[in-house]
Amino acid sequence: MILRATDNNRVMKQVMFVCKKNSCRSQMAEGLARTLGAGKIAVTSSGLEASQVNPTAVEVMSEIGIDISDQTSKALGDFQPQDYDAVISLCGCGVNLPEAWVLREVFQDWQLDDPADQPIETFRRVRNEVKERVETLVESLS
Numbered sequence: 001m002i003l004r005a006t007d008n009n010r011v012m013k014q015v016m017f018v019c020k021k022n023s024c025r026s027q028m029a030e031g032l033a034r035t036l037g038a039g040k041i042a043v044t045s046s047g048l049e050a051s052q053v054n055p056t057a058v059e060v061m062s063e064i065g066i067d068i069s070d071q072t073s074k075a076l077g078d079f080q081p082q083d084y085d086a087v088i089s090l091c092g093c094g095v096n097l098p099e100a101w102v103l104r105e106v107f108q109d110w111q112l113d114d115p116a117d118q119p120i121e122t123f124r125r126v127r128n129e130v131k132e133r134v135e136t137l138v139e140s141l142s
Helices: 025-036 055-062 120-141
Strands: 013-019 041-047 086-089 106-109
Touching: 013 025, 013 120, 025 041, 025 055, 025 120, 041 120, 055 120, 086 120, 106 120
Parallel strands: 013 041, 013 086, 086 106
Antiparallel strands: none
16 A cells, blocks of 8 residues: 655645556656656556666656656556556556556546657657646646
8 A cells, every 4th residue: 555645744646657568658757757746746657567667768868857767667456546546548558457547536548659669769759748748747736
């Protein structure tokens, strides 16, 4: 069970970013949300299956001053849906999520391109798309 994060006695919204393998998009979203939502939301990411964090994702995040090199890939099955207020699918995998995850207070399916095995320019474009959406999400949840 996840303990509710608080900041100045205010309960922060718990956000789960989920993707197929938790290697690129969801990892970038986690890093961005930890930075942009610091003190406003608490963040976790996972995949329908765990894999490893893509080194190019680490590289493009470092270009904007966010270090995700210590993040690890985690399986969604290791978490409980009731511990989260918001669930964000980054890959259109919402249709594959157990119903309990889709029925959280906030559910969004962003359906972003998978940058894995693509040129670094694709990673940068997806990173920038994720950043815009995370900024909007943080504002709406805080």
